[in-house]
Amino acid sequence: MKICIVGGVAGGAGAATKLRRLDEQAEIILFEKGEDISYANCGLPYYIGGEIKQKEALLVTPPALLRKRFRIDVRTSSEVTQIHPQEKVIQIRNHLTGESYTETYDKLVLSPGASPKKFSIEGIDLPGIFTVRNVRNTLEIDEYIQKNQVNSCVVAGGGFIGVEMAENLRLRGMEVTLVEFTNQIMAPLDREMANILHQEIISKGVNLKLGTGVSKLESQSDHSLIVSLTDQSQIHCGMVVLAMGVTPENGLAQQAGLKLSVGNSIQVNEFFQTSNPDIYAVGDAIAVTHGVSGEEALISLAGPANRQGRSVAANVLGQHQTNGKIAYGSSVVKVFDLIAASVGLNEKQLAKSNQNYLKTYVHPFSHATYYPGATQISMKMLFAPDGKILGAQAVGAENVEKQIDVIATVMKFGGTVYDLEELELCYAPPFNSAKSPVNMLGFTAANILKGEMPVFYAEQIPQIDQENSIFVDVSTPPEVLMGTIPNAINIPLDELRERLSELDPNKKIYVTCRVGLRGNIATRILLQHGFDVYNLSGGYKTYRLVNTTFSQENP
Amino acid sequence: MKICIVGGVAGGAGAATKLRRLDEQAEIILFEKGEDISYANCGLPYYIGGEIKQKEALLVTPPALLRKRFRIDVRTSSEVTQIHPQEKVIQIRNHLTGESYTETYDKLVLSPGASPKKFSIEGIDLPGIFTVRNVRNTLEIDEYIQKNQVNSCVVAGGGFIGVEMAENLRLRGMEVTLVEFTNQIMAPLDREMANILHQEIISKGVNLKLGTGVSKLESQSDHSLIVSLTDQSQIHCGMVVLAMGVTPENGLAQQAGLKLSVGNSIQVNEFFQTSNPDIYAVGDAIAVTHGVSGEEALISLAGPANRQGRSVAANVLGQHQTNGKIAYGSSVVKVFDLIAASVGLNEKQLAKSNQNYLKTYVHPFSHATYYPGATQISMKMLFAPDGKILGAQAVGAENVEKQIDVIATVMKFGGTVYDLEELELCYAPPFNSAKSPVNMLGFTAANILKGEMPVFYAEQIPQIDQENSIFVDVSTPPEVLMGTIPNAINIPLDELRERLSELDPNKKIYVTCRVGLRGNIATRILLQHGFDVYNLSGGYKTYRLVNTTFSQENP
Structure with a gap:
């Protein structure tokens, strides 16, 4: 069996080595259009920050090892430019020699990944404007910083890469502005949870600008850049990193007439077969099945890509592994001294x-x-x-x-x-x-x-009928001095049973405390005394998170 | 409903507060024979080590709070000495006043815990010999150390408490000898895994003596102690901590004629009811259902005790919560700079x-x-x-x-x-x-x-027929110089395909590498070339762990 693989990072390289472990005889050719295979794409920002010191550390599996140990015909700087599905032939361009040639295949595995989204912004191709996708990009950024003694940067985009780049550039001592078009960074979180991260990055000296985007880029004579934002403000900086999301690399699939799915990703079945049964696809370019919604979804993460690589190898060789396509989007990101993790659907999606x-x-x-x-x-x-x-x-x-x-x-x-x-x-x-x-x-x-703790949520407070409601904070008086929800009276939990007569039994009682624990006890007491009572889920701490707004210009 | 609870730590205190949250009207009396309730029993060793500095930190919920917030009638220094199940009456001795009295109950919850095992060792009651169960014991140890300027200690028993005490006494600067009667510490682990911990505690300067126990204790005129061990050696030290396991406090249950289970623990059904339907029991004194074996088991851990407390409260009040009795023994322990965790059955138990x-x-x-x-x-x-x-x-x-x-x-x-x-x-x-x-x-x-990676295990090597076997280490030559399994030849993985002719196809091939990864690749190659081949699970690193022995006297 002759298997050609397009793309040599997580999904492709993983598929190649698993194929070899399963089949010593198969002919396996791995095409990678870039210079490197199997590199540590999740580690790239940490090289910029100096946390990872050796660029060699970014190269997880060098081509020589794949050739020697796994007898995989690794061809870097080799871009597959066309698929002829009828003939089962692909066309390849060698970027080093400029020559083009063809290869036949019995099975083809596409693992082209996703590329940084580029928007049609004026000046986007000026020097000093970078995206972060591979080792070469990363080294270029590092060199540019050193050569031009860059000490300020605008990072556009508050997703994983944008946030990690902002942190690492800041740790390198730069003035960093993080610009995000929506009202929060880290889209997998809901906004009130992201607010904790907003506080953290502001406290670490990053200038956070939410709700605005880059509208224009201009170069100055000294190589510095003027970044114009949609809020009409301008930022003067030494360089710009664009991290405004990624988009599936579907060019080859489109050309070959393969069916596409959500977000123009490549559609695959549970065996990772595309609409052409001899062509498989894995990694950031495909649509997975979301484990919660059951719907097709784009989940661009390294964990699923690696598992898909293993799984597709088994399926290409005729095993039937069907569970690999389901993904839940488990993810984690380090944001300075904090950690944020999530899984499944968030409230924005559920709403x-x-x-x-x-x-x-x-x-x-x-x-x-x-x-x-x-x-x-x-x-x-x-x-x-x-x-x-x-x-x-x-x-x-x-x-x-x-x-x-x-x-x-x-x-x-x-x-x-x-x-x-x-x-x-x-x-x-x-x-x-x-x-x-x-x-x-x-x-x-x-x-x-179970109805044992009726709750209300912080964002519902403005809609609550004040006339017929009593808000009670059961924290201690010193705690309440630090802040409480609007119009709350203070009855400390340990006085509640003695002060029930202060509460009108014809009104709804909305209870809060600091994090919701004492509120739960108060709610249990009041419920059993016949009150119509609700506890604020997460207490005043959640209320604060829900009601925090960040001005576009931070102090 | 009048509910009496015997024992005021994890299970008992948890049951009491959950009962109140569920039922504002119930009369709840909590009897604790010691001075403190709801204390941080898992934190006691860390107070000795100085990691926890305030003794107040050990008192998680003071009695006053339980009285005020939960209207629980908390009676400390109050030992329940007898149950009259027919009359639904208990007898209590107040250790402060010396008086005895009775209380009736509708439902009785026993959470007496487990007490340190005491063996009939000569001299076991001498001054300077301690067990660690409650805050009072802990403060006594601390005072004794300070008053007598103790700078050496023997800890008998290598379970959770023994290991944590050995670590904390060592961190306090003492000469510490840890004596364990079996051939390993931390029984939830198998011995080869515990060997990693043996190395750690020896490297931190603890004198580890395995396979020996305390046979006799003698006091010297200067208050120091001579500890005689079953291996005939003697240790001179300033104090002794006995941590040789715990045993369920079943005295009351026995007296009341309740059915006992494994290890003389109290037998309960899935609702935590004892053989008397009005008497419930939770915590370290009961037998749980082991989640793996399905058999009755003793699992003395704080997590299950806390969940049982919540669960029994619901059941006492007529809810039917049936899953709380199942436990898997999930546990973790800090051992100096290492962490050891386990769940379920170990190989000793399975064997x-x-x-x-x-x-x-x-x-x-x-x-x-x-x-x-x-x-x-x-x-x-x-x-x-x-x-x-x-x-x-x-x-x-x-x-x-x-x-x-x-x-x-x-x-x-x-x-x-x-x-x-x-x-x-x-x-x-x-x-x-x-x-x-x-x-x-x-x-x-x-x-x-799936048969894709036939394996062998390090402990099987002595039984393998050397005549008809070839042992191959596929690590690199410098790695093999650091050690390999007996009689292994070295064929680096990346040379294996070219050197297949060196392997007799009529012999069994036993492959190893450092941790088993390259061995797996080698096994896949050899299998597909028709060899009868097995990979050493965990590689040479596991071999070393299996074959490490610790002399009874460490350097």
């Missing part, structure tokens, strides 16, 4: 869908509070009326992605919030609490579903 | 059962190797021939318990090694690899089950 959903917020500590160093993790979970988990988000300083990994695992089994209640997770004071953050999400969600 | 099992070892890195600071995690997983996961163990310096949490979650759903292959876990270079350690366990286990 647009027909899915009924509920949500809960908790702010538990990262490990036992009596052991030094515990920090709060802010968590949000979305779930269906039957308890099925739809998505979760967590932001904090330690043990953050661990919580999301566990929830992602429950979601793989179609699990519910009741399963989270019962999970038995490793506990010792330095690592966890006896009731883990994931348990707490389960407890609060189950309490909501 | 004694009728369960057929297989196993796999991997030594993946804690995060992407190209990002600084990655360290190896040594992992072992046990699984059934149908792929069901039976147990897992991990030892390393970071991201260790995270792996076990994920596996514990899969096990809760009865999941298999194939599920581990498909898990989509959060990945970014500082936190994980694109193929996570858990994925690697799944890949290797699935390869074994």
